[in-house]
Amino acid sequence: MGDTPRREEDPSRQTEPVVQITRSELRRLMEEAGRNALVQHERRTVNPLGREVPRRRLFKEKEIEEQPEQLEEASREEPAKGNEAEGSEIGSSERERGKRREPGISRAEVDDVGRQIERLRKQIDELKRRGEIVSQNRNSPFSNKILTEVVDPSFRMPDLPKYDGTKDPQEHVAAFELVMNLYGQSSAINAKLFVTTLTGKAQEWFTSLPSGGIETFEQLIQKFTFHFASKRKQKISHLSIQHLSKRG
Template identity: 65%
Template structure:
């Protein structure tokens, strides 16, 4: 139509700006870099350094602390349980020792020996018996020869030594004053003194010169008998003769 003003060409249509796409890791890196730059600028302006902590390291430390807390609590619980167990065992041992002392009020052993308990795993060896008819020194030597293999305490040795006494010898021990024996050595001294009359009398060395071979005795038998007789000779004299 006439009179209509023709439309001007508005030119090319507006173009959409391109969208920049970045990954999550790149975004994280950019944020960390921006943070570092901001901290650096702040330090330059104020002259005050700022303590910086890398987020990953901080997170790692926090996780380590969270993991260590249950472990520490577990160790404390175990320690408390162990202490309670030790206390119960000590109480039980004290009660047991009190019962032992109460049951053996008339024992010649002191409380120190009475309360010494043999380890449950200890197996009693086959010990020689003593009835009072033999040399007490020989019995002591035989007993110590066996017990030296086990390394028991003086108190345990005293208790075990008493188990080797039989008959009248056992009666002698039970007749001793209550609580008078405090060590194994003290027990041995009393034992040796009381049965001193049973000790074998050592022969003099001159006795050996009187030993003669019998007419119907072989040389081997004679030498064996002679060697047995030398065992009855006092050691000091034998040494001087040698």
């Protein structure tokens, strides 16, 4: 019988080192391994809903913490709404009392308002009429102050002599003022009425005056007497009479 072939050992294989531990360390390692195994078992077997319990508990705790703040805000808003409601009730009651206190409009007040409206309408018509007068007499020697003065329709012009530019202007002015002083007309009205007594050359003179240059009756008379001054009567003195008598 041949010899059994000898088994050769792998030279690359190395002997593992031997670790020596005490009994207390071995016991500690066993307890730690048992706890780890228990934890792994609980993780595999626990109900999924069970894992949500801590999370739900956390949310509930947050809701409980937020509820006092919400209640506090609600408590602040409710008095404000109450005050608004109370204010609206007070305002409505005051308005109702105001409505009850408002007196009715009397017939006299209505008539007074009607009279005021009528006066206002007349004033507007008067302003329109004056504006039309000014526009129609744009080339008149009278200023707007005189043009806007209107002669009363009930006024009757007295019978005054006409002036044609051939007589004494002062005599014509004196006759006009003597009569018109009885009627008490304004300066503007007297100026308008005086022009109606002019005719012929005198009327031509007036219409040739610059537009809007005459503002008063006195100014008109001054211009009138100055222009026709050559027509004034010469007063004969006592010495002139004696001189004429000696010549005769």
